[in-house]
Amino acid sequence: MSERKGYDETAGVEPDALEALAGKPGHVCPWWVAYLFDNPLRGRVHPPQELLAPYVREGMRVLDVGCGLGHFTLGMARMVGDAGRVTAVDVQARMLQLMLRRARRAGLAARIEAVQCAPRELGVPGPFDFALASNMLHESPDPERLLGLIRAALRPGGRLLAMEPSGHVDAARFEAELDMARRAGFALEGRPDIRRERSAVLLRPAEDAEGKQA
Numbered sequence: 001m002s003e004r005k006g007y008d009e010t011a012g013v014e015p016d017a018l019e020a021l022a023g024k025p026g027h028v029c030p031w032w033v034a035y036l037f038d039n040p041l042r043g044r045v046h047p048p049q050e051l052l053a054p055y056v057r058e059g060m061r062v063l064d065v066g067c068g069l070g071h072f073t074l075g076m077a078r079m080v081g082d083a084g085r086v087t088a089v090d091v092q093a094r095m096l097q098l099m100l101r102r103a104r105r106a107g108l109a110a111r112i113e114a115v116q117c118a119p120r121e122l123g124v125p126g127p128f129d130f131a132l133a134s135n136m137l138h139e140s141p142d143p144e145r146l147l148g149l150i151r152a153a154l155r156p157g158g159r160l161l162a163m164e165p166s167g168h169v170d171a172a173r174f175e176a177e178l179d180m181a182r183r184a185g186f187a188l189e190g191r192p193d194i195r196r197e198r199s200a201v202l203l204r205p206a207e208d209a210e211g212k213q214a
């Protein structure tokens with residue numbers, strides 16, 4: 001059976017049903033649940049090249065935190081080109097294996113580095129030009145610590161796009177995550193309108209404490 005067929009089988013599943021299956025905040029999404037939302041419909045709802053065009057350019061070094069099956073990892077690998085690099089981090093080895101299989105089939109594996117991290121660590125030093133945390137902060141056991149690690153891994157002036165599923169993470173919880181991001185040293189730069197998501201662009205200021213020392 002081809003890998004593609006697995007995605008096609010779930011293409012008609014209602015998004016609300018997928019959110020209900022995705023588990024409660026604080027739980028790590030199992031790899032088989034990720035197949036339910038990372039299907040061809042996702043490409044239409046969240047086209048990576050469209051959503052990430054303001055942030056990702058050719059030649060960049062970018063980070064995908066909690067990459068899952070790699071919907072955005074592969075999209076960013078296309079955007080950064082041969083001169084760029086995507087570092088994809090996930091706590092689950094199985095997610096990384098499946099993401100890499102998709103990347104190999106798409107001819108993008110040479111642009112991707114896969115790193116398994118511990119739940120409270122990021123596991124990669126950077127520096128990165130851009131970072132994405134898509135639908136994963138609510139699964140972290142310590143999101144404030146993780147946000148601090150992401151900020152430190154960004155170059156001064158680098159940005160993090162944080163997205164959380166709106167059917168799964170309520171507005172108060174997302175605001176609490178943004179407060180954590182501020183305490184971790186980010187400045188809130190914008191709130192892009194992304195379908196079915198709560199989203200924020202977070203800037204590592206060019207002149208923050210560590211930036212001045214660098």
Ligand SMILES: C[S@@+](CC[C@H](N)C(=O)[O-])C[C@H]1O[C@@H](n2cnc3c(N)ncnc32)[C@H](O)[C@@H]1O
Pocket residue numbers: 028029034038065066067068069070071072089090091092095117118119120133134135136139140141
């Ligand atoms: C709901 S999936 C989202 C996957 C992907 N970002 C996307 O939008 O399709 C959440 C992913 O975050 C990963 N994850 C959860 N906690 C994590 C942590 N503390 N550090 C790194 N990855 C984590 C899970 O293993 C899972 O692959």
